Amino acid sequence: xxxxxxxxxxxxxxxxxxxxxxxxxxxxxxxxxxxxxxxxxxxxxxxxxxxxxxxxxxxxxxxxxxxxxxxxxxxxxxxxxxxxxxxxxxxxxxxxxxxxxxxxxxxxxxxxxxxxxxxxxxxxxxxxxxxxxxxxxxxxxxxxxxxxxxxxxxxxxxxxxxxxxxxxxxxxxxxxxxxxxxxxxxxxxxxxxxxxxxxxxxxxxxxxxxxxxxxxxxxxxxxxxxxxxxxxxxxxxxxxxxxxxxxxxxxxxxxxxxxxxxxxxxxxxxxxxxxxxxxxxxxxxxxxxxxxxxxxxxxxxxxxxxxxxxxxxxxxxxxxxxxxxxxxxxxxxxxxxxxxxxxxxxxxxxxxxxxxxxxxxxxxxxxxxxxxxxxxxxxxxxxxxxxxxxxxxxxxxxxxxxxxxxxxxxxxxxxxxxxxxxxxxxxxxxxxxxxxxxxxxxx
Amino acid sequence: xxxxxxxxxxxxxxxxxxxxxxxxxxxxxxxxxxxxxxxxxxxxxxxxxxxxxxxxxxxxxxxxxxxxxxxxxxxxxxxxxxxxxxxxxxxxxxxxxxxxxxxxxxxxxxxxxxxxxxxxxxxxxxxxxxxxxxxxxxxxxxxxxxxxxxxxxxxxxxxxxxxxxxxxxxxxxxxxxxxxxxxxxxxxxxxxxxxxxxxxxxxxxxxxxxxxxxxxxxxxxxxxxxxxxxxxxxxxxxxxxxxxxxxxxxxxxxxxxxxxxxxxxxxxxxxxxxxxxxxxxxxxxxxxxxxxxxxxxxxxxxxxxxxxxxxxxxxxxxxxxxxxxxxxxxxxxxxxxxxxxxxxxxxxxxxxxxxxxxxxxxxxxxxxxxxxxxxxxxxxxxxxxxxxxxxxxxxxxxxxxxxxxxxxxxxxxxxxxxxxxxxxxxxxxxxxxxxxxxxxxxx
Numbered sequence: 055x056x057x058x059x060x061x062x063x064x065x066x067x068x069x070x071x072x073x074x075x076x077x078x079x080x081x082x083x084x085x086x087x088x089x090x091x092x093x094x095x096x097x098x099x100x101x102x103x104x105x106x107x108x109x110x111x112x113x114x115x116x117x118x119x120x121x122x123x124x125x126x127x128x129x130x131x132x133x134x135x136x137x138x139x140x141x142x143x144x145x146x147x148x149x150x151x152x153x154x155x156x157x158x159x160x161x162x163x164x165x166x167x168x169x170x171x172x173x174x175x176x177x178x179x180x181x182x183x184x185x186x187x188x189x190x191x192x193x194x195x196x197x198x199x200x201x202x203x204x205x206x207x208x209x210x211x212x213x214x215x216x217x218x219x220x221x222x223x224x225x226x227x228x229x230x231x232x233x234x235x236x237x238x239x240x241x242x243x244x245x246x247x248x249x250x251x252x253x254x255x256x257x258x259x260x261x262x263x264x265x266x267x268x269x270x271x272x273x274x275x276x277x278x279x280x281x282x283x284x285x286x287x288x289x290x291x292x293x294x295x296x297x298x299x300x301x302x303x304x305x306x307x308x309x310x311x312x313x314x315x316x317x318x319x320x321x322x323x324x325x326x327x328x329x330x331x332x333x334x335x336x337x338x339x340x341x342x343x344x345x346x347x348x349x350x351x352x353x354x355x356x357x358x359x360x361x362x363x364x365x366x367x368x369x370x371x372x373x374x375x376x377x378x379x380x381x382x383x384x385x386x387x388x389x390x391x392x393x394x395x396x397x398x399x400x401x402x403x404x405x406x407x408x409x410x411x412x413x414x415x416x417x418x419x420x421x422x423x424x425x426x427x428x429x430x431x432x433x434x435x436x437x438x439x440x441x442x443x444x445x446x447x448x449x450x451x452x453x454x455x456x457x458x459x460x461x462x463x464x465x466x467x468x469x470x471x472x473x474x475x476x477x478x479x480x481x482x483x484x485x486x487x488x489x490x491x492x493x494x495x496x497x
Numbered sequence: 498x499x500x501x502x503x504x505x506x507x508x509x510x511x512x513x514x515x516x517x518x519x520x521x522x523x524x525x526x527x528x529x530x531x532x533x534x535x536x537x538x539x540x541x542x543x544x545x546x547x548x549x550x551x552x553x554x555x556x557x558x559x560x561x562x563x564x565x566x567x568x569x570x571x572x573x574x575x576x577x578x579x580x581x582x583x584x585x586x587x588x589x590x591x592x593x594x595x596x597x598x599x600x601x602x603x604x605x606x607x608x609x610x611x612x613x614x615x616x617x618x619x620x621x622x623x624x625x626x627x628x629x630x631x632x633x634x635x636x637x638x639x640x641x642x643x644x645x646x647x648x649x650x651x652x653x654x655x656x657x658x659x660x661x662x663x664x665x666x667x668x669x670x671x672x673x674x675x676x677x678x679x680x681x682x683x684x685x686x687x688x689x690x691x692x693x694x695x696x697x698x699x700x701x702x703x704x705x706x707x708x709x710x711x712x713x714x715x716x717x718x719x720x721x722x723x724x725x726x727x728x729x730x731x732x733x734x735x736x737x738x739x740x741x742x743x744x745x746x747x748x749x750x751x752x753x754x755x756x757x758x759x760x761x762x763x764x765x766x767x768x769x770x771x772x773x774x775x776x777x778x779x780x781x782x783x784x785x786x787x788x789x790x791x792x793x794x795x796x797x798x799x800x801x802x803x804x805x806x807x808x809x810x811x812x813x814x815x816x817x818x819x820x821x822x823x824x825x826x827x828x829x830x831x832x833x834x835x836x837x838x839x840x841x842x843x844x845x846x847x848x849x850x851x852x853x854x855x856x857x858x859x860x861x862x863x864x865x866x867x868x869x870x871x872x873x874x875x876x877x878x879x880x881x882x883x884x885x886x887x888x889x890x891x892x893x894x895x896x897x898x899x900x901x902x903x904x905x906x907x908x909x910x911x912x913x914x915x916x917x918x919x920x921x922x923x924x925x926x927x928x929x930x931x932x933x934x935x936x937x938x939x940x
Contacts, residue, residue: 087663087805088663091663091665094663094665095663097730098662098730099662201660207660207806207807207809208809209652209655209656209660209811212652212655212656212659212660213652213655216655216827216830216831217644217650217652217655217823217824217827218823218827219541219542219826219827219830219831220530220531220534220537220538220823220826220827220829220830221823221826221827222534222537287541345788345791345812348788360823361819362530362819362820362822362823362826363650363813363814363819363820363823363824364650364813364814364817364819364820365812365813365814366650366651366811366812366813366814367810367811367812367813368652368809368810368811368812369788369809369810369811369812370806370807370808370809370810371806371807371808371809374807376805376806376807377805377806377807379805380660380661380663380664380803380805380806381660381806383662383663383664383805384659384660384661384662384663384664386663387659387662387663388659388662388839391839392835392839396831396834396835
């Protein structure tokens with residue numbers, strides 16, 4: 055037996071060179087994983103993967119940083135010139151770890167045009183430059199892999215591209231940003247305010263010094279545009295995604311929601327009915343017993359519903375250097391073994407799919423907190439504004455908590471059109487009540 | 498734009514013929530899905546998939562059954578001769594829906610040897626004949642696809658084969674049999690006995706007339722042997738899997754477990770530490786707030802833990818004709834588009850991997866229900882038996898429920914070696930107490 059294995063092993067062994075664009079936390083993680091798994095990959099897949107070149111901003115600084123992390127990367131691998139990676143004829147697969155749109159997208163396109171497979175976790179560069187990257191890949195008969203771009207280790211890209219390729223997906227939604235989930239989880243558990251928890255998350259390295267991309271929902275919107283495009287088989291661009299972040303969330307809304315049986319999450323939601331598509335990222339109340347309501351901290355989770363597959367839920371680490379490295383290395387191994395990548399046919403344009411009618415008048419339930427004058431007749435006049443727009447109230451909470459003659463008045467509506475809810479809010483008479491908060495509610 | 502798409506469309510269009518082995522619920526579902534999605538697959542993937550031949554036991558009976566289900570399969574497609582499917586040179590992909598080990602495995606091997614890709618959901622045939630099928634596939638440069646063989650729509654096969662190919666998995670466990678999960682869920686919710694719920698499940702078509710394969714844990718053991726083989730990259734055979742079914746479970750144990758904070762599930766559990774592997778299927782108590790404890794009815798869910806990816810959970814429909822058809826058609830589309838399938842290198846033998854040391858002396862906690870004489874000193878003598886084997890008790894429940902001079906005495910132990918627990922039980926003095934039930938507990 056052993057001799058047969060050895061014979062096969064020699065015949066089939068495949069040796070490939072990798073080039074890295076960037077070598078921060080994720081790149082360092084991939085370098086470490088490939089090193090630790092070198093022997094194993096040789097045994098499992100007869101695959102020898104060698105890192106041949108790494109683009110860094112400054113070689114000396116990179117050496118110092120790597121040394122401080124205990125990462126032993128030889129100086130000879132480092133370069134400050136992108137074309138040493140993207141254009142080196144000996145490099146087979148280019149892995150991009152730079153983050154941000156440019157120059158990452160330009161470098162990736164250059165690598166594809168030089169006949170290299172590209173593996174990336176960069177949702178921004180992909181969401182904004184998909185068509186150019188896809189075209190470069192197709193024209194050069196190489197692949198563009200991006201499993202780690204959405205949901206970290208969650209295998210959602212492959213599931214949409216392969217497992218559900220012959221299904222008809224009508225809903226995909228989930229928790230696709232770990233930073234905001236961490237902040238909201240701690241706000242809920244500790245009753246603390248947004249700014250306090252954010253500062254803590256920044257101290258712990260779980261939020262960026264400039265947290266806007268995460269807390270304003272941009273990161274989730276980039277990811278949702280990728281998911282919705284794949285799920286609905288047509289281009290959904292970043293600008294097609296409605297977006298609201300978590301910066302306006304108050305501890306008291308989380309507390310009132312909990313009292314009414316709901317947990318707050320920042321969700322990315324994409325739905326398709328007929329040819330009408332809605333894509334939105336916003337804080338969302340979920341019933342406490344909803345499986346997504348229990349996905350805490352920096353975990354990510356994604357729900358998919360298809361006509362044939364019905365419900366599916368996938369959950370895992372959405373961030374972290376080694377989980378992300380695991381997902382990226384899955385792509386690297388597939389790129390190495392696969393001779394013919396599968397291209398989504400729609401990705402040849404940056405224009406929103408002409409097959410879709412994008413709507414911002416989706417149907418939703420809403421949690422509404424008003425600050426109302428504590429006087430007789432107010433409740434009836436408020437109710438009237440909603441009734442006029444056919445928005446009916448499912449539950450209500452009024453607190454004996456008068457401050458400066460005003461009380462908090464909280465409604466949760468039955469499902470209604472977004473615009474009807476907005477019109478009802480506009481009808482409110484500012485002399486008797488003021489809108490303090492509106493948060494959408496999903497089932 | 499349209500003309501460009503049309504031009505590409507014509508150049509790339511791929512037309513393939515499918516042969517079906519069997520056409521029961523799942524086969525009928527796949528036939529229906531491919532028919533309903535025909536236009537869509539043409540647009541999405543420039544793929545034309547035509548069912549050319551279907552093996553049935555009896556053509557006239559099959560026509561009558563199809564008619565009764567509203568499935569319009571032309572008589573000309575039906576044959577009673579397997580070689581019309583497995584050996585027809587015009588057929589590219591053979592889909593097996595017969596179930597059971599033989600003749601399904603023999604027919605699949607014949608199809609592979611005639612240069613056809615094979616797609617199957619048949620865990621029995623695969624678990625018992627993997628090496629022969631794999632060898633036939635490799636030698637003929639075709640693929641063997643089996644995503645639907647474990648967990649229905651849950652994408653676990655592709656996740657293990659591709660996404661986590663470069664990770665090091667040490668635990669995989671989950672609910673991988675829908676029938677037993679349905680029965681246990683209803684027993685827990687309604688406090689009913691096993692036989693009553695089983696009879697109900699049989700009436701509803703959720704359990705087979707002969708339910709042994711499901712309720713004795715064979716189905717889960719076949720599936721676990723496939724999962725563990727892929728996860729640990731070495732052959733774990735069906736006979737390597739320890740197996741206990743749910744037929745001995747009493748309503749009172751479920752109730753006592755609930756009282757102590759646990760939910761009962763039939764789990765498949767595979768763990769690897771160093772080169773030591775344990776694989777077991779048995780009823781298992783899980784803490785009520787464990788994500789798997791909330792997976793009810795005919796849902797399946799699988800947990801994976803890897804060195805790099807950390808925790809991942811995948812959940813979805815484990816059975817049902819259309820969910821299974823969705824998973825199978827994902828495989829069909831991949832078989833159609835992919836020119837080079839990925840073979841697990843270990844699958845060339847039916848012998849358990851020589852790299853593994855299989856153990857049945859795993860570490861577990863245990864729920865133990867004794868029927869004890871209601872007399873002073875009994876508890877102390879029982880405790881002594883466990884103390885002697887270093888098995889320590891984590892919690893205890895004694896009921897004032899004397900029947901014929903005996904009381905139920907319930908322990909949950911701390912983690913201990915399985916064999917130590919068994920020895921402790923063997924020490925019990927039958928004149929003062931009798932073992933009524935032992936159920937393992939996972940965290």
